[in-house]
Amino acid sequence: MTDPRPPHGLRVWVRDLAMGCRFATSGRQGWARTLLTAVGVGLGVALLLGAASVPTLMNERDARGNAMSVFPDSLRGESAEPSAGDRTIVTGDANTTYRDLELYGRTLQADGAHPVTPPGVDRFPGPGEMVVSPALEKVLASGDAQGLVKRLDAKIVGTIGKDGLRGPGDLAFYRGTDKLVAGQGAHRIDSFGTSEGETKLDPSIVLLAVVACAVLLMPIAVFVGTAARFGSERRDRRLAALRLVGADAAMARRMGAGESLVGAVLGLVLGTGIFLAGRGLIERIQLFDVSVFATDLAPSPALAALVALGVPAVAVAVSLFAMRGITIEPLGVLRESVPRPRRLWWRLAPPVVGALLLLPLSGKVGGDSPSSVNELQVAAGVVLLLSGVALLLPWVVERLVRRIRGGGISWQLATRRLQLSSGSSTRAVSGITIAVAGAIALQMLFAGVQSENTETVGGSGRPQAGRTEFDISMPGMSDLGRSKELDRALERTPGVREVSGSMSGMLKTKGKEEYTSVMIGSCATLRELAHLDSCREGQVFRLRPTSGNDQEKPPAVGTAMKLKKIHGSGTQEWRVPASAASVRPKPDERTGYDASGLLATPSAIAPEQAEAQYGGWVSIDKKDEQDALEQVRTTVFHQDPAGAVFSSAPMKRSSQDFAGISRAIFAASVAVLLIIGASLVVSIVEQLRERKRQLAVLVAFGTRRSTLGASVLWQSAVPVVLGLTLASGFGLGLGWMLLRTMDRKVTDWLVFAPMVGVGAGVIALVSLLSLPSLWRTMRPEGLRTE
Known part of the structure; x- marks a missing residue:
């Protein structure tokens, strides 16, 4: 019913x-x-x-980025880098720019027979070999990036899988080498990745x-x-x-x-x-x-x-x-x-x-x-x-x-x-x-x-008319011989008109939290920085401040400074010699700043002792600026993949x-x-x-x-x-x-x-x-x- x-x-x-x-x-x-x-x-x-x-x-994306990290948790605390072993590797930066393309790169060097591999990589690249992302492989095979092929100069032996990339369009590579030294622009690791916590x-x-x-x-x-x-x-x-x-x-x-x-x-x-x-x-x-x-x-x-x-x-x-x-x-x-x-x-x-x-x-x-x-x-x-x-x-x-x-x-x-x-x-x-x-x-x-x-990056250069200047930074280059080799290589680079480079570091005053900059180079290099009546190997010079700023005063004769030991670990004491003459710095029309601190020849202070790094600049003609810039980047990359080339003009860069x-x-x-x-x-x-x-x-x-x-x-x-x-x-x-x-x-x-x-x-x-x-x-x- x-x-x-x-x-x-x-x-x-x-x-x-x-x-x-x-x-x-x-x-x-x-x-x-x-x-x-x-x-x-x-x-x-x-x-x-x-x-x-x-x-x-x-x-x-964050998980894959953390897995790619070359600073694992063991290096974030107070523990030292691991000792060389069967699975450890030495790695350094190899990021580079080609025209409007930004590439993420690392150099890898195995310590033993079974090295750890980055995520997404099945085969560890040996010297002269590299593994690349699929997007970078397409760029290299397109025929439109011959300059980049010449720069990387390695045989492709594999591709990076999804686990080693943030996105499919990432341009990334891992390049094998046998020229890395831990502590000189590179470090030793025994694993990739970090359990990065919540970032504030x-x-x-x-x-x-x-x-x-x-x-x-x-x-x-x-x-x-x-x-x-x-x-x-x-x-x-x-x-x-x-x-x-x-x-x-x-x-x-x-x-x-x-x-x-x-x-x-x-x-x-x-x-x-x-x-x-x-x-x-x-x-x-x-x-x-x-x-x-x-x-x-x-x-x-x-x-x-x-x-x-x-x-x-x-x-x-x-x-x-x-x-x-x-x-x-x-x-x-x-x-x-x-x-x-x-x-x-x-x-x-x-x-x-x-x-x-x-x-x-x-x-x-x-x-x-x-x-x-x-x-x-x-x-x-x-x-x-x-x-x-x-x-x-x-x-x-x-x-x-x-x-x-x-x-x-x-x-x-x-x-x-x-x-x-x-x-x-x-x-x-x-x-x-x-x-x-x-x-x-x-x-x-x-x-x-x-x-x-944002932060300001780059110098405040005033290049000559018709020319453009680019600064060069080599954070892993502390050897004076390699720096001279780089200078010669840059002078031979097509499009480069002028080259200037030097080694600079910081010395700590013994017993105080005071630091003094030091420029290390040959007498010819030091004469570009200051008015020197005479110069010979083994000399040290104290630069008189031109602005009356007490903070720019060089350390007095006899001041004890700390230098890193060339052989072994630790530091050794070094005093400013009594023969250190006080000299007047030459005005730098390019940057607008005068050098301060100390000038030293290599036999007086070795670049390694001051943990000095190479820094310099090149001047190129504006008419072929882009091609010359890529040539300079390639030259620097071949000398040290961790080197960077950037404009001398001030630029704003966001965090x-x-x-x-x-x-x-x-x-x-x-x-x-x-x-x-x-x-x-x-x-x-x-x-x-x-x-x-x-x-x-x-x-x-x-x-x-x-x-x-x-x-x-x-x-x-x-x-x-x-x-x-x-x-x-x-x-x-x-x-x-x-x-x-x-x-x-x-x-x-x-x-x-x-x-x-x-x-x-x-x-x-x-x-x-x-x-x-x-x-x-x-x-x-x-x-x-x-």
């Missing part, structure tokens, strides 16, 4: 949602609306799954990362909510028909939510497919020197479950919330009349609360621990403040277009449409405005943090943590903008479908197609211009508040200009891509109805 009572509670929801699902998959129009919703939601889901993969991706980043970098996450994820959430409302006008008219046959208002809303649920579930499936397809292609993409293995792009189970359950729930909630603002009656939908004016007070509440959360943090982000950053408070403040852009944009557009009168036909058509219903147009661009506002704030914060997290996060932010911003553009195309196509009949009627009555096309573009342009204006204001305000938290000043108030340009460019591109769909909607077939 059947239950005579009507269904209630959960059964009612299930019945009405199921009925809505049937409507969503019935007929061509139903499938068209559902597929549009699925595409919009799918694009957002793909990005959400990508964002959910970031923790796994970072953990995997600078609070400003933590703040930057938190803001970046909030900024990058907000537009995605907005677009998922916007996509869930695709086809809402036709859906509401159909629900009005259902009211006519007996459905009540609550039942109609549940059916509408059921239609959105189908699109969201299909979007979830489509987004998963897009994510998996993009995951398969991700290894071919490299942005800002960041590459990712496909297996690293895997969302954590908890975050994946949150996306799977949250997206359909959000779609249903958005659909129900949207229908609260309209009245679906049996004879029509109230929204077709002039809507009630939007209220301002509740739209101001979220950004005001966000500002109240951020302002109390003024000057409190700092210290030595990232715990000084309240991540939750910062993230909440940023999200609430940026939400004001999306909340205020509909109110601003409505108030402005209400006052517009007159103008051309296309302008009047656009403004009249916005006066009747501006919601769909503003929703389409709200994601862009949030992204632009967030990007402006990030750029302001980025500039402020960068000014405090590694800051540079890595900035590259990741830019790469993510590019991805978000691309997805936003794709979603906007889908949104505009949906709007044109909703208006197909009206456009076709206007064409049938003689309205020019160009006029209608211009009206559609104007209709998009008005919300875009207002949205970008709001985005600029909110972005500058948010950036100012974030900089106040670090007690720093704004370095550039014009950072909004390029970001606004990028946002406008995306809108322009989207408008062009939507034109073909516009022309199709104005065909006579648009007059047909069912």
Whole structure:
């Protein structure tokens, strides 16, 4: 016997949602609306799954980076390097640059028959051999890097596996040698890798990362909510028909939510497919020197479950919330009349609360621990403040277009449409405005943090006209004979016009924490540094300070200094000889600084005793600067792979943590903008479908197609211009508040200009891509109805 009572509670929801699902998959129009919703939601889901993969991706990259470390835990404490054994190796730096390519390299030398191998390497390279990453192997085989082939000058005997690389695009190599000496620019290890603990980043970098996450994820959430409302006008008219046959208002809303649920579930499936397809292609993409293995792009189970359950729930909630603002009656939908004016007070509440959360943090982000950053408070403040852009944009557009009168036909058509219903147009661009506002704030914060997290590298050289100078540093070269050999090799290098090199080190005063610099070289070299009346092997000279600075005074005659023993370990005492003449340094027009401390010939102080290192510079002609620079790098690499060549001009270089996060932010911003553009195309196509009949009627009555096309573009342009204006204001305000938290000043108030340009460019591109769909909607077939 059947239950005579009507269904209630959960059964009612299930019945009405199921009925809505049937409507969503019935007929061509139903499938068209559902597929549009699925595409919009799918694009957002793909990005959400990508964002959910970031923790796994970072953990995997960090784990492989720690495994590659040549400073294992045994070398991080007070224990000495291991003694030579069957498994120990000696390793040194071999990083190099070729044109715009940065290569990671190590030189390896085995102590015994069974040496340890780096992760991802199956065969230990012998002298004259090397193993390379797959990306570097392609570069070397391309034929476009013959200079790099000549520089590395080794036979490839294997490739580095995934376990030995951070990403598939890494350019890395391990080169075998038999010329390394532990303690002279190289060290001995018995294992690779380190169990690096949690790294405490600078609070400003933590703040930057938190803001970046909030900024990058907000537009995605907005677009998922916007996509869930695709086809809402036709859906509401159909629900009005259902009211006519007996459905009540609550039942109609549940059916509408059921239609959105189908699109969201299909979007979830489509987004998963897009994510998996993009995951398969991700290894071919490299942005800002960041590459990712496909297996690293895997969302954590908890975050994946949150996306799977949250997206359909959000779609249903958005659909129900949207229908609260309209009245679906049996004879029509109230929204077709002039809507009630939007209220301002509740739209101001979220950004005001966000500002109240951020302002109390003024000057409190700092210290030595990232715990000084309240991540939750910062993230909440940023999200609430940026939400004001999306909340205020509909109110601003409505108030402005209400006052517009007159103008051309296309302008009047656009403004009249916005006066009747501006919601769909503003929703389409709200994601862009949030992204632009967030990007402006990030750029302001980025500039402020960068000014405090950079260091000046390079000299302050003043090269001769028509020439460029490059400094050379050889941290492992303490032998005077090798330094002279390097000088001769550089003089023979094509493109080099002038060479100057010397050995410099530091001596510690016995019994005191005082250090004195010492320059070691032949008499010819020392005469370039000071005015010497006479010079012979074995002499020492004291340089008189020229600036009157007591700190530059050389040690007095008889001062006891510590020198490293040439044979064996430990130090020995050495005193400044009574014959050490006081001399005047020559002004260095190249650097602007004068030498200070001591000058010594090799027989008086051996470079090894002062742990001196080679340093010099070369001058090359500007007309063939790039080729000559690569030749110099190759010469230095052949003398000592650990050597470095860099510009003599001062350069700003960010810290590694800051540079890595900035590259990741830019790469993510590019991805978000691309997805936003794709979603906007889908949104505009949906709007044109909703208006197909009206456009076709206007064409049938003689309205020019160009006029209608211009009206559609104007209709998009008005919300875009207002949205970008709001985005600029909110972005500058948010950036100012974030900089106040670090007690720093704004370095550039014009950072909004390029970001606004990028946002406008995306809108322009989207408008062009939507034109073909516009022309199709104005065909006579648009007059047909069912």
